[in-house]
Each structure stands twice: as C-alpha cells, then as structure tokens.
Amino acid sequence: MDPVIALVGRPNVGKSTLFNHLTRSRDALVADFPGLTRDRQYGRARVGRQPFVVIDTGGLGDDPEGVEAGMHKQAMQAVEEADGVVFLVDGRAGITPGDQDVAARLRRAGKPVVLAVNKTEGLDPGVAGAEFHALGLGAPAPIAAAHGHGIKALLEAVLGGLPRERLEGDSAAVVPEADSATRVAVLGRPNVGKSTLINRLLGEERVLVYDAPGTTRDSIEVPFEKDGRHYTLIDTAGVRRRSRVQESVEKFSVVKTLAAIDAAHVVIIVLDARGRVTEQDAHLVGHAIEAGRGLVIAVNKWDGLSDHDKDDVRRLLRVKLGFLEFAEIHFISALHGTGVGLLLEAVDQAHEAGNRDLSTGRLTQVLEDAVDRHPPPLVRGRRIKLRYAHQGGRNPPVIVVHGNQAERTPRDYRRYLANTFRDVLKLQGTPVRLEFKTTGNPFEGRRNTLSERQQQRRDRMIRHIKKSEKKKKRR
Numbered sequence: 001m002d003p004v005i006a007l008v009g010r011p012n013v014g015k016s017t018l019f020n021h022l023t024r025s026r027d028a029l030v031a032d033f034p035g036l037t038r039d040r041q042y043g044r045a046r047v048g049r050q051p052f053v054v055i056d057t058g059g060l061g062d063d064p065e066g067v068e069a070g071m072h073k074q075a076m077q078a079v080e081e082a083d084g085v086v087f088l089v090d091g092r093a094g095i096t097p098g099d100q101d102v103a104a105r106l107r108r109a110g111k112p113v114v115l116a117v118n119k120t121e122g123l124d125p126g127v128a129g130a131e132f133h134a135l136g137l138g139a140p141a142p143i144a145a146a147h148g149h150g151i152k153a154l155l156e157a158v159l160g161g162l163p164r165e166r167l168e169g170d171s172a173a174v175v176p177e178a179d180s181a182t183r184v185a186v187l188g189r190p191n192v193g194k195s196t197l198i199n200r201l202l203g204e205e206r207v208l209v210y211d212a213p214g215t216t217r218d219s220i221e222v223p224f225e226k227d228g229r230h231y232t233l234i235d236t237a238g239v240r241r242r243s244r245v246q247e248s249v250e251k252f253s254v255v256k257t258l259a260a261i262d263a264a265h266v267v268i269i270v271l272d273a274r275g276r277v278t279e280q281d282a283h284l285v286g287h288a289i290e291a292g293r294g295l296v297i298a299v300n301k302w303d304g305l306s307d308h309d310k311d312d313v314r315r316l317l318r319v320k321l322g323f324l325e326f327a328e329i330h331f332i333s334a335l336h337g338t339g340v341g342l343l344l345e346a347v348d349q350a351h352e353a354g355n356r357d358l359s360t361g362r363l364t365q366v367l368e369d370a371v372d373r374h375p376p377p378l379v380r381g382r383r384i385k386l387r388y389a390h391q392g393g394r395n396p397p398v399i400v401v402h403g404n405q406a407e408r409t410p411r412d413y414r415r416y417l418a419n420t421f422r423d424v425l426k427l428q429g430t431p432v433r434l435e436f437k438t439t440g441n442p443f444e445g446r447r448n449t450l451s452e453r454q455q456q457r458r459d460r461m462i463r464h465i466k467k468s469e470k471k472k473k474r475r
Contacts, residue, residue: 002044003162004053006078008106009088010098011059014118018088018145019043019056022155040078041220047155055082060102073205076105084112084158087137088145091117091128095135103135112161115140116154121147181223181230182351185260185293187284188270190237193300197270197334198222198235201344226344234260261287265354265395266294266347266429273301273309273331277316285321292396294350294430295327298343303333326422328429350429354395358425363389363399370420379408387439398433406436 007015023043041056055078058071079085087106089099106113115137117129121144129140141157143150186194199205202224220235236257261267267288271281288295299313310331317329328346332339367389376384386403399421401409409417418432450458 002051002053003083003159004055004081005158006055006057006075006082006085007088008057008060008075008079008085009102010090010096013059013088013090014145015059015088016041016056018086018116018118018143018151019054021145021148021151022054040074042222047152047159050159052159060098060105076109079106079109079111082111083162084114085109086116086154086158087113088116088118089132089135089140091120091123091142095131099132099135103137106137112158113137114154114158114161117142118145120144121149125150181232182266182347183232183234183264184266184268184347185234185236185264186268186270187236187257187261187288189272189275189278189280189284192270192272192275193334194270195235197268197298197300197332197340197343198233200334200337200340201233229348231344231347234264236260258287261291261293264293266296266350267291268296268298268343268347270334271297271299273299273305273313276313277320279320282320285324289431292431292433294347294354294395295324296343296346296350296429297321297324297327297329298334299329299331300334302331303336303338325419326428326431346429353427354397354430356394356397356425356427358391358397358399360388360390362425363391363421366421366424367401367417369424370417374413374416376413377410379405379410384409392435393433396431396433397427398435400435400437402437402439404439406438409436 007018009015019041022045024045025043043054043056045052045054057075057078060072060075085106087102089095115132115135117132117140120128120142123142125142129142132140141150141154143154145151186198188194202222222233222235224231224233269281269285269288271277285295285297297317299317302310305313328349330339330342330346332343334340367386371386376386378384382405384403384405386401386406386409388403389399389401392398392400401417414434414436418434421427421434422432
C-alpha cells in the first residue's frame with residue numbers, strides 16, 4: 001500500500017496549489033480566497049520511482065465554529081489516515097498564533113511532520129524560514145508551490161522520515177483502476193442533501209455536511225467498493241440560477257460541477273421534495289442528457305411528508321420532468337437511509353444499458369417492426385423509407401438509421417423510434433441518440449449505356465415525336 005501524505009496548515013497558505021503541483025492536475029480549486037477548500041481531496045503523486053497518495057485539506061484556524069468545525073474535523077481525519085504530514089506556513093506573513101495552534105495539534109497527533117515555508121520566491125531562504133524554528137518541528141523547508149521551487153527536496157524529506165516498509169508496499173491494492181470503476185456524479189441545487197447522500201452510501205462522514213447552502217465548493221472524488229463492484233462517487237457543488245451566481249469562486253465551482261458531468265458514467269440528480277421541483281432542476285437534468293450520461297433521479301427528504309404533499313411532488317415530476325420517462329425515480333431520505341440502497345442498483349442498470357453491445361440484425365428488426373406499426377409520414381409528397389440500423393457508439397447508445405430521405409424524418413417520428421428502441425431493447429436509465437443518414441443512389445453520375453434494340457426504340461420514339469410536332473404546326 002502506498003504511503004499517504006497529508007497537507008495541513010492555516011487557510012490560504014497554498015495547500016491546494018501544492019496539491020495540484022504534486023498530482024500534476026487541476027483537481028483542487030485554487031483562488032486567493034481563505035477557506036476555499038473544505039473537504040478532503042485525494043490524489044496520486046510520484047517522486048522518482050516512489051508513488052504516494054496526497055491529501056488536500058481545509059484550513060485550520062482558531063476556535064472553529066459552524067462550518068469551520070467540520071473543516072477541522074475533516075483535516076484532522078486526514079492526519080489520522082496519513083503516514084506523514086506536510087505542515088505549510090506562509091513565509092511572507094510570518095509566524096502567527098494560528099500556526100502555533102496547528103503545530104500543537106500535530107505534535108499531539110504523533111505523526112512525522114515536515115515544516116514547509118511557502119511563498120518564498122524572491123526571498124532569502126534562510127531569512128524566510130528563520131522565525132519558524134520556534135514551532136519546534138525541525139528545520140523548515142523553503143518552497144514556492146506556485147513555481148515548483150524546493151518541492152523535490154521537501155518530498156525527499158517527507159518520504160525519508162517514513163518507515164521502510166511503508167515505501168515498499170503494493171500500490172495496486174489501494175485504488176481500483178480508473179477504467180474499471182463506475183464514475184457517479186451527484187448533482188443538484190444547493191442544500192438538497194448531496195453530501196449527506198454520499199456519506200450515507202459510504203457509511204462514514206467522508207464529505208463535509210452543514211445546514212447551509214454552498215457548503216461544498218469543489219468536486220470531490222471518493223472511490224469505494226460494494227459487493228465486488230468499484231465506484232467513484234463525485235460530490236459536486238450546488239448549482240444555482242445564473243442570475244444568483246455573484247462570487248467568482250462560485251462560478252468556478254459551477255464549472256467544476258459541469259466538468260464532473262462529462263467525467264461521469266452515470267449522474268444522480270438529487271431533488272428536494274420539500275423545496276418542490278424547480279426550473280433549475282430541469283436545467284441540470286438537461287445538462288446531463290445533453291452530455292449523454294445515464295441518469296437516476298433521487299427525490300430526497302421524502303420522510304415526514306404528508307400524503308397530499310407526496311401527491312403534489314409526483315404531479316410536479318410528471319409536469320416538469322415528463323421528458324425523463326427513461327430514468328428511474330427513487331424517493332429517499334439520505335439522512336435516515338430510506339431507499340438509498342436501491343440507488344446503486346439503478347446506477348448499475350443505467351451503466352450497463354449505456355455500454356451494451358447492440359447487433360445490427362437486432363436493431364434492423366426493431367426498426368422494421370416499428371415502421372410496420374407506424375409508417376413514416378410523407379415529406380414533399382414522397383414516402384420516407386428507413387431500411388436498416390446499426391450501432392454507432394456507446395454511453396450513450398448511438399443508433400444510426402439508414403434509408404431514403406432519412407435525414408428529413410420529423411422530430412415526432414424520431415422520438416417515437418427512440419422510445420421504441422429503448423422499450424424493446426430495455427435500455428433503462430440511459431438516453432438513446434439516433435442519427436439518420438440518407439442512402440446514396442449507387443448509379444448517380446453513371447451514364448446508362450443502351451443496348452442496340454433499346455437504341456432503335458429510342459430513335460423510333462424521337463421520329464414519332466417530331467412527326468407529331470410537324471402536324472401540329474400545319475394545323
């Protein structure tokens with residue numbers, strides 16, 4: 001098992017910047033804004049031939065209250081999981097009471113700690129780290145995370161302080177291969193219970209939950225295994241209407257959320273049964289369908305509703321999300337666990353349907369049966385003839401239909417065919433895309449060569465027409 005390194009420190013000292021540099025990614029949201037990171041973010045990194053896991057954490061401050069108390073708990077949980085800790089401080093701000101408090105916490109944790117003095121670009125390294133000797137954590141390592149200065153020496157110091165057996169583990173046992181895990185993005189408006197749902201699925205408080213909208217700011221990926229199947233859950237920030245998005249940090253959070261849709265195989269849309277179904281919910285569903293992802297609808301906070309309110313929610317679902325006849329709808333309580341166990345079964349079904357192999361013979365048979373039941377309409381006085389179909393892609397399933405004037409097939413008839421393919425082939429939980437291609441005339445552009453007898457008949461016909469025209473002129 002690979003060694004695990006946790007990055008801790010006060011807010012805005014550069015932990016997420018260092019995380020992105022180590023993992024060679026942009027997985028952690030970075031901005032000149034204290035308290036931006038709130039949940040634990042895991043990533044893979046390597047120094048030389050030694051792989052390791054790095055954990056980005058939220059900032060540790062003085063006397064945490066409200067959401068900051070949850071951030072402290074998340075950070076200290078990362079310290080408990082880690083084999084070594086990198087304690088980041090701000091070389092330009094100097095030593096602060098917050099740094100002293102964090103140092104005291106790390107000493108009580110009993111984990112190997114390396115002190116890293118960040119933001120030292122343009123400063124004398126010895127002078128920048130001199131006052132941090134007072135923290136009693138050994139010689140400070142001057143670095144510049146934004147520019148990559150001093151990172152290699154820092155990692156050698158961190159990994160060099162770990163027991164040898166932690167550096168010789170089998171890395172294949174840590175996390176399943178990315179292409180073998182089903183990636184599931186959890187989307188919804190702010191404060192509908194996305195993080196609570198993920199914690200319920202995992203059976204632990206893995207992501208921060210707080211009774212205020214906007215708690216989750218970044219997309220957090222959490223690998224886990226259940227019943228021998230590997231999943232990666234992606235907790236995302238809540239998406240509000242564009243007119244209500246003011247802060248630049250929230251705009252970046254929305255971008256990360258939309259990117260999570262593209263990175264997922266299946267999307268779980270979480271709706272708030274007490275907040276009713278809104279137009280914003282329909283927009284989020286539209287983003288998932290446009291990306292072609294499998295879809296599962298989870299109506300949360302279902303517990304405690306009266307029968308009248310439940311009927312009202314069902315009616316709104318039919319009215320505003322009536323185009324989602326292919327997606328399963330589950331009524332759940334993420335807080336109490338009611339109905340949550342069925343979500344992964346729906347995810348597995350949607351993922352399997354989206355990646356199923358469809359034979360050309362079977363698709364053509366379904367097409368012929370659909371055309372026999374309801375023939376295509378006339379277009380410009382000519383009948384559309386759809387001849388055969390084959391598979392053109394997966395996730396979502398793409399079915400290519402060939403025929404005469406196929407590209408002129410009306411929208412209503414296309415919807416009829418898509419629903420027919422979905423129902424007959426049992427493609428539950430995934431959108432089906434149809435592409436229509438008009439079959440070209442194989443003799444187009446080729447001159448028809450007449451036989452001798454055909455040429456004689458043609459000449460006789462021409463002579464007959466000329467005689468008839470002469471007689472008309474004489475009259």
